[in-house]
Amino acid sequence: MTSKRTKWGALAAVGVLAVAFAWLIYGGLDSNVVYFLTPKELLAKGTEGYDKPVRLGGQVKPGSVVWDEQKLDLRFAVTDGTGEIAVQSKGAPPQMFKDGQGVVVEGRYGRDGVFKSTSLMVKHSNEYKAPTKGERPSEMYKSLMKSTGT
Amino acid sequence: MTRLLASNAILVAAAITALGAFLMPFAVRRGRRDWLMLGYAAVYTNFVLVTVATLALVWGLVSHDFSIAYVAQVGSRATPTFYTIISLWGALEGSIVFWAWVLAMYGAAVVWFNRNREGNLVPYAALTLLVVSLFFHVLLIGPANPFGAVFPVPFDGPGPNPLLQNHILMGVHPPLLYLGYVGMTVPFAFAVGAMLSGEVASDDWIRLTRRWTVASWGFLTAAIIAGMWWSYEVLGWGGYWAWDPVENASFIPWLTATAYLHSVMVQERRGMLKLWNLNLMVGTFVLTILGTFLTRSGIISSVHAFTTGTIGYFFLAFIGIVLIAALFMVAGNSDRLASDGKLDVPVSRETAFLLQNLFFTAFMFTVLIGTLFPLVAEAARGVKVSVGEPFFNKMSLPLMVALLFLMGVGPALPWRKAAGPELKGRLLPGIVLGVLMLVAVIVAGGRSVYAMLAFLFAGFALGVNLQEFVRGANARVKAHGESWPMALVRLVAGNRRRYSGYVAHIGVVLVAVGVAASSTFKKEQEATLKPGETVTVAGKTLRFKSAWGRQERQREVIGATMELMDGDRVIGTIEPRMNYYPTSQQPVPTPDVRSGWTGDIYLNLMAFKQDGSNVTVKVIWEPLVPWIWIGGLVLCLGAILGAWPTGDRPATRTAGAPALREGAA
Numbered sequence: 001m002t003s004k005r006t007k008w009g010a011l012a013a014v015g016v017l018a019v020a021f022a023w024l025i026y027g028g029l030d031s032n033v034v035y036f037l038t039p040k041e042l043l044a045k046g047t048e049g050y051d052k053p054v055r056l057g058g059q060v061k062p063g064s065v066v067w068d069e070q071k072l073d074l075r076f077a078v079t080d081g082t083g084e085i086a087v088q089s090k091g092a093p094p095q096m097f098k099d100g101q102g103v104v105v106e107g108r109y110g111r112d113g114v115f116k117s118t119s120l121m122v123k124h125s126n127e128y129k130a131p132t133k134g135e136r137p138s139e140m141y142k143s144l145m146k147s148t149g150t
Numbered sequence: 151m152t153r154l155l156a157s158n159a160i161l162v163a164a165a166i167t168a169l170g171a172f173l174m175p176f177a178v179r180r181g182r183r184d185w186l187m188l189g190y191a192a193v194y195t196n197f198v199l200v201t202v203a204t205l206a207l208v209w210g211l212v213s214h215d216f217s218i219a220y221v222a223q224v225g226s227r228a229t230p231t232f233y234t235i236i237s238l239w240g241a242l243e244g245s246i247v248f249w250a251w252v253l254a255m256y257g258a259a260v261v262w263f264n265r266n267r268e269g270n271l272v273p274y275a276a277l278t279l280l281v282v283s284l285f286f287h288v289l290l291i292g293p294a295n296p297f298g299a300v301f302p303v304p305f306d307g308p309g310p311n312p313l314l315q316n317h318i319l320m321g322v323h324p325p326l327l328y329l330g331y332v333g334m335t336v337p338f339a340f341a342v343g344a345m346l347s348g349e350v351a352s353d354d355w356i357r358l359t360r361r362w363t364v365a366s367w368g369f370l371t372a373a374i375i376a377g378m379w380w381s382y383e384v385l386g387w388g389g390y391w392a393w394d395p396v397e398n399a400s401f402i403p404w405l406t407a408t409a410y411l412h413s414v415m416v417q418e419r420r421g422m423l424k425l426w427n428l429n430l431m432v433g434t435f436v437l438t439i440l441g442t443f444l445t446r447s448g449i450i451s452s453v454h455a456f457t458t459g460t461i462g463y464f465f466l467a468f469i470g471i472v473l474i475a476a477l478f479m480v481a482g483n484s485d486r487l488a489s490d491g492k493l494d495v496p497v498s499r500e501t502a503f504l505l506q507n508l509f510f511t512a513f514m515f516t517v518l519i520g521t522l523f524p525l526v527a528e529a530a531r532g533v534k535v536s537v538g539e540p541f542f543n544k545m546s547l548p549l550m551v552a553l554l555f556l557m558g559v560g561p562a563l564p565w566r567k568a569a570g571p572e573l574k575g576r577l578l579p580g581i582v583l584g585v586l587m588l589v590a591v592i593v594a595g596g597r598s599v600y601a602m603l604a605f606l607f608a609g610f611a612l613g614v615n616l617q618e619f620v621r622g623a624n625a626r627v628k629a630h631g632e633s634w635p636m637a638l639v640r641l642v643a644g645n646r647r648r649y650s651g652y653v654a655h656i657g658v659v660l661v662a663v664g665v666a667a668s669s670t671f672k673k674e675q676e677a678t679l680k681p682g683e684t685v686t687v688a689g690k691t692l693r694f695k696s697a698w699g700r701q702e703r704q705r706e707v708i709g710a711t712m713e714l715m716d717g718d719r720v721i722g723t724i725e726p727r728m729n730y731y732p733t734s735q736q737p738v739p740t741p742d743v744r745s746g747w748t749g750d751i752y753l754n755l756m757a758f759k760q761d762g763s764n765v766t767v768k769v770i771w772e773p774l775v776p777w778i779w780i781g782g783l784v785l786c787l788g789a790i791l792g793a794w795p796t797g798d799r800p801a802t803r804t805a806g807a808p809a810l811r812e813g814a815a
Contacts, residue, residue: 021512025519025545032541033523036534053538069678069757069766091676092756092766095728095737122736 034106040083042109055106056085056115057123062099078105078115085109089117096122153218156206157297163199163254164287166192171280178273178347186273190261193276196283197258204251207296208238216307219298220244226309226733228704232321237310239324242446242461243296248325249442250286252332256362257283260336264358271354275343282335285468293461309704312731316738319380327373327400331438333366334403337410338435341428345479350424351486356414361793364650367407368789374400375661375782386739386754388674388770390778391665393542398521399441402514406434409510416503419565421490425480426507428487432476437518439469444521495568502560509549509556516545551603554662557655558584558611561618576621580613587663596670604666612659615652622649646791654788660781667774668749674770676756680763684715688771690751691715692724697762706730708737710755710765714744726755726767749773 036055043049056078064077074089087105097103102123109115170192177185210218211225211234224237224244239245257279264272290296314320337359344355377400378390391397410430416423447462480487493500520537527535562576587609591602619638626637642649677685679694686692695711709727713720724744728737741754752770759765 017508021515025516028541028545029520029523029537032538032544033527034536034538036536055536069764072676072678072766091768092678095757 036104038080038083039078039085040080042085043083049109050111051108053106053108054115055104056087056109057104058085058102060097060099060101060103065093065097065099067093074120078103085115086113087115087117089120091120093120094122152206152210152213152215153297153299156203156210156218157295159199159203159206160250160287160290160297163196163203164284164291166199167196167280167284167287170196171277171284174273174277174280178270189273189276189280190265192280193254193261194258196280197254200247200251200254200283204238204247207244207247208235211235211237214307216305217300217303218296219300220296222300222304222307224310225307226704227306228732229309229315230704232318233310233315236321236324237314239328240310240314240320243290243294245324245328245446246286246289246294247296249328249332250283250290252328253279253283253286253335256333256336257339260339260359260362267358269349270347271340271343271349271358273343274346275339275355277346278339278342279335282339285464289461289464293464308733309731312705312729312734312736312738313384315704315731316729316740317380317384319376319383323373323376323380326369326376330366330368330370330373331400331403331441333362333369334407334431334434334438336362336366337431341431342476342479345428345483348483348486350428350483353414353418356417356427360414361795363407363411364789365793367404367411368786368793370400370404370407371789372782372786374404375779375785379779379782382775383741383743384738386741388672388741388752388754388768388772390775393517393520393537393539395521396445398517399444402517402521403434403437403441405510405514405517406430406437409507409514410434412503412510413507416500420500422492422500424489425484425487428480428483432472432480436469436472436476437514439465439472443469495566497563497568499560499563499565502556502563506553506556506560509553513546513549513553516549517542520545547600547604550662551600551607554604554607554611554659557658558607558614561652561655562614576617577614579617579620580610583613584608584610591670594671598670601666601670604662608659608662608666611655615655615659618652619649642791646794650788650790650792652788653791654785657781657783657785657788660777660784662781664774664776664778664781668772668778671773672770674768676766676768678757678764678766685767685769687769690769690771692751692753692767692769693720694765694767695723697758697765704731707740708755708758710758710767712753712767714751724751724753726753728755745776747776750775 032053034053034055036057037045037049039056039058042054042056058078058080061077061079061084064075066075068074069092072091074091074093075087076089077084077086079085087107089105089107097120104121104123105115105117106119106121107115107117170189173185173192174189176182177189207218207220209215210221212231214221214225214227216222216225220241220243224241225234229237237244239248257276261272261276261279264275309315337355340355340359344350344352349355374397377397381392381397382388382390410427413423413430414427417427443462443465447465493504495501520541523537524535527533558580559577562573562580564570584606587605588602591605596602596605619641622641623634623638626632626641627634630637632640673688675685675687679685681694681696684691684693691714693713693715695713697708697710700707700709707727707729709725712724712726714722714724722744724742726742727740729740730737739754741752743753744751750770750772752772754768754770755765756768757766
């Protein structure tokens with residue numbers, strides 16, 4: 001075997017590997033990309049929107065929150081003003097979760113019309129700003145601090 | 151006063167680095183030693199000036215000098231001094247100052263140690279270091295200037311981001327990361343120096359920077375592990391790695407640097423892969439800048455991304471310039487980069503290294519593409535997407551398993567020649583240990599193929615690498631009549647480079663075992679409890695005692711006291727908390743972890759009734775997670791062994807297989 005032939009053989013092998021690898025990556029990306037959608041956009045997809053991983057962004061619809069603390073079952077609706085989707089989530093809501101709060105829910109939209117969430121994040125500004133008076137979160141918990149006498 | 155001192159120090163440093171960089175090529179061309187010394191003096195002066203600027207900024211923070219823009223942005227009188235000092239890297243501008251300082255320090259040190267070397271390698275490396283320094287000075291004068299004036303001077307500031315002042319690891323992870331990231335500039339500068347001076351054919355650029363590279367790699371490794379630990383201890387989700395873009399940004403250059411540490415051995419031993427090694431080092435450097443671009447430009451939102459501004463364009467432009475310059479330099483040297491040796495035997499150490507490099511490169515591209523894809527998709531198609539964890543897991547698990555296998559086979563294979571009959575003996579301990587671990591996993595209920603393979607190969611790699619120590623020490627005991635521990639110490643001291651690698655391998659195995667076990671056997675449960683009620687996860691029973699609140703200097707704390715039970719007996723208390731910082735509307739979860747040899751009991755306070763009548767806690771059993779941190783320490787030990795400067799002779803390239811280096815084989 002001449003060294004030239006070895007060289008071409010090696011190049012060809014690397015080429016085949018590179019193509020196979022690119023194919024794997026493409027396939028992996030294709031089936032694992034999570035789209036970030038608003039309720040309106042998700043509803044507009046119709047049946048296409050079911051059972052795909054989605055990040056749903058919007059506000060918690062005021063008055064829609066039902067929290068069963070014994071079963072750890074949380075139900076609420078996410079709205080963007082026009083569309084609205086019912087969400088079911090397991091586990092306690094984050095502390096800042098409340099009516100009108102911006103949230104991002106990751107999960108899948110089921111054919112029963114309920115979005116099953118696997119993770120629930122409260123959307124908050126990354127740049128932190130001082131809260132206005134009366135909005136200080138800690139004031140809401142003063143009672144607990146008093147009751148235990150610290 | 152402080153402000154003017156610092157900002158002028160940066161201005162003068164920028165001017166001096168620019169002058170030095172301008173002077174250096176002429177000094178080399180004309181062979182003017184005196185000009186060269188001036189160029190080196192610019193490197194040292196830059197270090198002094200940036201040190202002044204950095205100390206001035208720290209002084210500004212500590213003395214609460216709110217006339218400095220950066221202090222007004224991140225300082226507050228209520229923040230404890232420790233967190234005030236480390237808020238130097240708590241936001242964009244300060245982190246660039248710190249970066250510039252670490253870079254200036256590396257530059258001054260590496261030039262000082264190599265200042266007397268003949269030839270043009272070191273001058274051109276110094277030139278490269280000056281140019282990179284200049285880039286960071288431009289950032290500090292332009293888009294990331296921390297020394298702006300604030301008027302009227304506020305009495306107090308908001309304090310650092312709550313997430314960054316909630317745990318002591320914030321004082322550890324960022325400096326380690328910078329030491330690792332910035333340290334990669336040193337081998338890069340010498341790679342460029344080698345190409346500009348035409349000295350690529352010699353391995354000098356690799357030998358002169360070997361310790362610097364190993365040390366930087368060690369810092370980067372430690373930083374990644376510390377980052378995982380921070381995420382685990384602070385973020386409250388019970389995990390340590392989420393393939394988050396910023397985690398990936400630190401991991402991508404680590405992959406190429408690790409590939410490089412292995413492939414340079416092929417160049418030093420066999421004179422092969424010269425072009426590849428240059429590219430790996432240029433790539434590693436570019437990936438560190440890309441990582442900084444991702445985390446600092448605000449293009450990705452996370453704890454690491456501080457602000458949106460024009461700084462992203464500066465980084466992109468710099469990356470473009472480096473890539474184009476490197477392309478021309480590599481092309482200009484192509485005739486000098488031919489291999490001296492070739493791959494003569496398919497099953498040899500060289501092949502193991504080649505495969506290792508192939509897998510590491512594939513790994514790097516996987517993570518890189520997965521990280522950049524959302525940016526590309528948004529730019530090209532205007533859709534907002536994210537690439538989920540399943541992609542990274544699916545793609546990386548086979549690679550990790552294959553790498554674990556190679557880590558076991560590689561050290562047992564000889565250089566150049568085909569493996570002889572002694573191979574069986576060298577592999578046997580690994581095979582036995584691997585099968586034992588496999589059985590253990592199956593007995594414990596692990597059914598996933600990757601979990602089984604991971605444990606099998608982790609045991610295999612552990613066995614083979616440990617065996618190298620035992621075999622070498624036994625041979626010394628026989629030959630020199632030393633006691634066994636003494637033989638082990640002398641064995642490692644006599645060939646630190648080789649055994650430091652095996653120590654690092656053992657560290658990787660421990661990390662891999664911790665990761666595999668915790669992702670396979672993790673158990674978690676959330677429960678809402680009234681005082682006296684219990685919850686049981688993985689056989690561990692916890693009883694809720696009480697909820698409480700406490701006022702601390704810079705924050706308010708709500709906590710729950712949970713008792714760990716053994717039957718009716720209380721054997722310990724665990725107190726997950728939530729910390730409320732006045733400047734943040736979101737509480738910072740502060741999970742509490744009780745560690746043992748077999749795993750962690752991880753508790754996070756999720757919610758509570760304001761009257762304390764009940765709390766919701768998440769209880770997670772995290773098997774073998776402490777071994778990830780122990781493995782990280784072992785990895786660092788390996789890096790220290792490999793980088794420690796004393797008593798090591800420069801390695802010479804050998805054509806044949808030197809009996810001494812192969813130990814007792």
